[in-house]
Amino acid sequence: MTHESQFAGLALAQPLLRAIAEAEYTEPTPIQAKAIPHVLAGSDLLAAAQTGTGKTAAFVLPILHRLAQNESPTRPGRPRCLIVTPTRELAAQVEEAVRTYGRHVNIKAMVMFGGVGIQPQIAQLRKRVDILVATPGRLLDHAGQRTVDLSGIEVLVLDEADRMLDMGFLPDIKRVLALLPKSRQTLLFSATFSNEIRALAQGLLKNPAMVDVAPRNAPIELVHQSVHLCAKDQKRDLLSHLIRKNDWGQVLVFTKTKHGANRLAEKLERDGIRAAAIHGNKSQSARTRALADFKAGTIPVLVATDIAARGLDIEELPQVVNFELPNVPEDYVHRIGRTGRAGSTGAALSLVDQEEIGLLRAIERLIKMPIQRVPVDGFRAAQRVAR
Numbered sequence: 482m483t484h485e486s487q488f489a490g491l492a493l494a495q496p497l498l499r500a501i502a503e504a505e506y507t508e509p510t511p512i513q514a515k516a517i518p519h520v521l522a523g524s525d526l527l528a529a530a531q532t533g534t535g536k537t538a539a540f541v542l543p544i545l546h547r548l549a550q551n552e553s554p555t556r557p558g559r560p561r562c563l564i565v566t567p568t569r570e571l572a573a574q575v576e577e578a579v580r581t582y583g584r585h586v587n588i589k590a591m592v593m594f595g596g597v598g599i600q601p602q603i604a605q606l607r608k609r610v611d612i613l614v615a616t617p618g619r620l621l622d623h624a625g626q627r628t629v630d631l632s633g634i635e636v637l638v639l640d641e642a643d644r645m646l647d648m649g650f651l652p653d654i655k656r657v658l659a660l661l662p663k664s665r666q667t668l669l670f671s672a673t674f675s676n677e678i679r680a681l682a683q684g685l686l687k688n689p690a691m692v693d694v695a696p697r698n699a700p701i702e703l704v705h706q707s708v709h710l711c712a713k714d715q716k717r718d719l720l721s722h723l724i725r726k727n728d729w730g731q732v733l734v735f736t737k738t739k740h741g742a743n744r745l746a747e748k749l750e751r752d753g754i755r756a757a758a759i760h761g762n763k764s765q766s767a768r769t770r771a772l773a774d775f776k777a778g779t780i781p782v783l784v785a786t787d788i789a790a791r792g793l794d795i796e797e798l799p800q801v802v803n804f805e806l807p808n809v810p811e812d813y814v815h816r817i818g819r820t821g822r823a824g825s826t827g828a829a830l831s832l833v834d835q836e837e838i839g840l841l842r843a844i845e846r847l848i849k850m851p852i853q854r855v856p857v858d859g860f861r862a863a864q865r866v867a868r
Contacts, residue, residue: 491517494546496585501542504581510535511694517543519690523666527682528692531672531815537578540564540638540668545579547636548611549586558606559630560591560613564638565657567645569594569616569765575640576614588612595619596765603628617645617653624660631660639685642671643678647788648761651681658685673811704817705828707855708841713834716804717745719860720832721752723802724782731775732800734784735816737807742784745804749782756782760789787812790819803831806840810847 487508488501509517512530519526520543530536544562555561566572576592583590589609593602594616602619606628613620613629623629637658639645645654667686671678682689711719724732736742739760749756757771757780768789774780787807798820807813813831820827831852833841845851 491542492521493517493542494549494586496549497542497546497582500582500584503584506538510539512536512692513539513542515692515694516540519692520544520666520668521546523547525666525686525689526668526692527674527686527689528668528670528694529672529674530670530692530694534694536670537575537640538582540640540670541575541578541582544612544636544638545583545586545588548588549583552587555609555611555633556630557608558610558628559633560610561633562612562636562638563620563631563634563657563661564612564614564640565617565620565645565654566614566640567616567648567650569596571641572614572616579612579614583612590614593619593623595622599623617650617657621653621656624657631657632662634661634665636666636668637661638668638670640670642669642681643673643675644761644788646675646677646681651677654681672815673809675809703826704820705826706817706831706852707828708831708833708852709857709860710833710854711857711860713836715860716832716834717748719857720745720802720804721749721754722860723830723857724749724754727800729800730778730781731798732782732802733790733798733819734782734802734804735790735807736784736786737805739786741805742786742789746782746784749784754782755780756784758784760786763789787816790816799827801827801829803829806831806833806837806844808840810840810844813844814848 488498491509512528512534516526516528516539520540528536528539530539548561553561564575566575572592572594576590579590588611590612591605591610592614595618599622602623606623624631639654669682669686709719720734734745736745739762742758742760746756746758757774759768759771771780771783775783801817801820803813803816807816817829820829841852
């Protein structure tokens with residue numbers, strides 16, 4: 482089979498197939514195969530897909546195809562497509578994808594986000610821009626200064642919409658939506674379909690196609706799962722004890738809240754264990770540094786919230802610890818799927834207190850198997866946990 486043949490079945494224009502072949506992609510991922518035909522057909526789309534599934538190309542390729550097929554005269558600073566992302570690094574990645582796949586078509590892209598000077602962006606907006614990739618805050622700054630005109634938007638993409646809601650961007654998104662034409666194609670991508678996402682989709686999408694791809698997680702059979710039942714106030718001491726006793730060199734620890742992640746990392750540091758916390762409130766540079774130190778092995782413990790961990794790509798992570806169980810059982814599967822990848826086995830350990838027994842049972846129902854309870858010497862399970 483040629484490079485192009487598998488993508489050619491998706492009816493993309495020849496210049497795009499050429500760029501795909503040059504990037505050495507041979508076959509579409511499941512999200513690409515499912516989403517691209519809907520986007521080409523012009524329908525609205527609600528897609529569940531996590532980072533790492535190839536979702537960016539799933540909307541970038543068909544959008545490039547559609548804009549290149551019907552070139553319309555554009556005024557400077559009046560884009561035809563708007564892609565909104567929660568973070569700077571995602572915005573930069575998406576714009577890079579647009580350049581990579583669009584190198585043989587006459588489409589101009591631009592990225593804008595906060596934290597850098599606004600003047601170079603204003604200068605760029607004085608030229609032609611077809612596809613604008615932006616974070617919500619800086620986009621609204623430009624809209625307020627009238628340096629960008631959103632009246633010509635034909636396609637809107639909300640990427641990682643669940644993260645945007647988690648980061649408190651809903652009011653900003655609503656203000657952006659008010660500036661867009663009513664008749665447009667809207668694509669919403671989210672890793673999870675929470676009630677909030679469903680509500681947003683309902684108000685935003687017209688008769689959307691629905692696409693759901695299984696997350697790129699390890700099969701659960703490859704992950705050795707166990708539970709330590711313990712009192713809530715013993716969890717931090719127990720975790721320190723386990724890290725030392727097992728000599729864990731690389732362990733990802735999940736907490737429910739940003740505040741909890743900070744407190745736990747500080748406690749471990751006080752116990753003489755190098756640890757860093759990553760979450761939405763941390764600056765991008767702090768997150769990047771913490772992840773680099775963790776991958777390099779200089780910091781053995783990374784404490785993260787579910788949202789912060791979503792974009793982490795750590796190959797062959799040996800150990801995951803649920804310091805607190807997630808409220809949504811599916812999130813447990815996402816968390817432990819970060820270990821045991823690439824065919825290697827991994828271990829996932831959950832510290833469960835009295836109040837979390839109900840969550841534990843919900844997880845066991847979802848994965849259709851009981852998780853082994855393992856006692857630890859010197860740490861008692863909280864009372865009344867007998868089943």
